[in-house]
Amino acid sequence: MGSDRSTVDTLIRMAAAQKVEIDVAQNKDGTADIRVPAGTSPSESRGELWIGLYDSAVKTEVRAGENRGETIVNANIVRTYKRIGFWAGGALTKQVDLKALGPRAGTAVSSSCRRRITARSSGPHPSR
Numbered sequence: 001m002g003s004d005r006s007t008v009d010t011l012i013r014m015a016a017a018q019k020v021e022i023d024v025a026q027n028k029d030g031t032a033d034i035r036v037p038a039g040t041s042p043s044e045s046r047g048e049l050w051i052g053l054y055d056s057a058v059k060t061e062v063r064a065g066e067n068r069g070e071t072i073v074n075a076n077i078v079r080t081y082k083r084i085g086f087w088a089g090g091a092l093t094k095q096v097d098l099k100a101l102g103p104r105a106g107t108a109v110s111s112s113c114r115r116r117i118t119a120r121s122s123g124p125h126p127s128r
Contacts, residue, residue, distance in 0.1 A: 022049075030099035034084070036092040046089045053080040053101050 023035040034049070055077045062070045080101050085094055 026098070030097065032096050032098050034092075034094045034096060036087050038091045039089045047087055048083055049085045049087055049094070051080075051082055051084045051096055051101070052078045053098070054078045
């Protein structure tokens with residue numbers, strides 16, 4: 001199949017069209033409600049759920065080398081990445097204590113399933 005470009009392209013387009021949108025609503029008490037809708041195909045709609053907390057910008061002073069004395073800014077640096085559960089294909093709502101994971105600028109949720117996952121967050125991490 002790998003040598004059949006047309007088939008590979010078709011399979012990639014089909015996989016991209018099968019997405020699951022995860023909704024992340026951050027609460028004032030430092031928790032987040034994570035909602036995953038039911039999948040359309042039980043055999044392909046399951047996987048681990050992961051949460052990542054990140055800093056939106058990190059400044060670093062370069063101390064050595066050709067860029068010594070310069071300041072570089074790195075964006076969206078993941079500081080914590082933790083497994084928070086398993087999605088078995090049905091609708092799922094899970095609450096996560098973000099404060100227990102540490103202070104960070106933003107939150108992202110992903111899944112290790114066969115379908116493309118899109119996660120949304122309602123704003124910055126409550127500890128900021």
